[in-house]
Amino acid sequence: MPVPSRTLLAVLAVxxxxxxxxxxxxxxxxxxxxxxxxxxxxxxxxxxxxxxxxEIAVLHGDPGKPNADIFLRIAGGNTLAAHTHxxxxxxxxxxxxxxxxxxxxxxxxxxxxxxxxxxxGLPHKAMCLSKAxxxxxxxxxxxxxxxxxxxxxx
Numbered sequence: 001m002p003v004p005s006r007t008l009l010a011v012l013a014v015x016x017x018x019x020x021x022x023x024x025x026x027x028x029x030x031x032x033x034x035x036x037x038x039x040x041x042x043x044x045x046x047x048x049x050x051x052x053x054x055e056i057a058v059l060h061g062d063p064g065k066p067n068a069d070i071f072l073r074i075a076g077g078n079t080l081a082a083h084t085h086x087x088x089x090x091x092x093x094x095x096x097x098x099x100x101x102x103x104x105x106x107x108x109x110x111x112x113x114x115x116x117x118x119x120x121g122l123p124h125k126a127m128c129l130s131k132a133x134x135x136x137x138x139x140x141x142x143x144x145x146x147x148x149x150x151x152x153x154x
Contacts, residue, residue, distance in 0.1 A: 070144060085146060
C-alpha cells in the first residue's frame with residue numbers, strides 16, 4: 001500500500017529535525033555587528049613584542065581560549081616585528097594598506113576587503129603602508145598569542 005505524499009513529507013520533516021535542538025536552545029550568546037570605528041570598542045595594547053603604535057580590541061570570545069575574534073590596529077607606517085602564533089589566523093583588512101610577509105613566501109599587499117590566511121607556527125611580519133592606521137580583523141582558532149621570531153623570513 002503506497003504511503004500518501006503528505007504523510008511521507010511529515011515523516012521526513014520529523015526525521016530531519018530529530019536530535020537537533022531548537023534554535024532558541026542553541027543560541028548561547030547574542031548576535032553581534034560592529035564597525036572598527038565604533039567608539040564603544042575597548043582598545044588595549046598589543047603584546048610587548050610589537051611595541052607602541054599597535055592596539056587590539058576583542059570583538060568576540062576570550063583571547064585566552066580558542067575561537068576569539070579581534071581587531072588589530074597598527075599606526076600608519078608602523079611595522080609588526082616578525083612573529084608566530086600557536087594558532088592559525090584568518091584575516092580581513094578593514095582599513096589602510098598592509099603588507100604581510102610570511103616565511104619563504106612573497107610579500108602580499110592587502111587592501112580593504114582583502115583576505116589572508118596564516119598557518120599556525122609560520123613566522124611573518126606586517127607593515128602598515130598607509131599614513132592612516134591599518135585595521136585588521138583576525139579570527140584565531142586557538143588562544144591569541146604572539147611569539148617573537150628572530151630569524152629571517154626569506
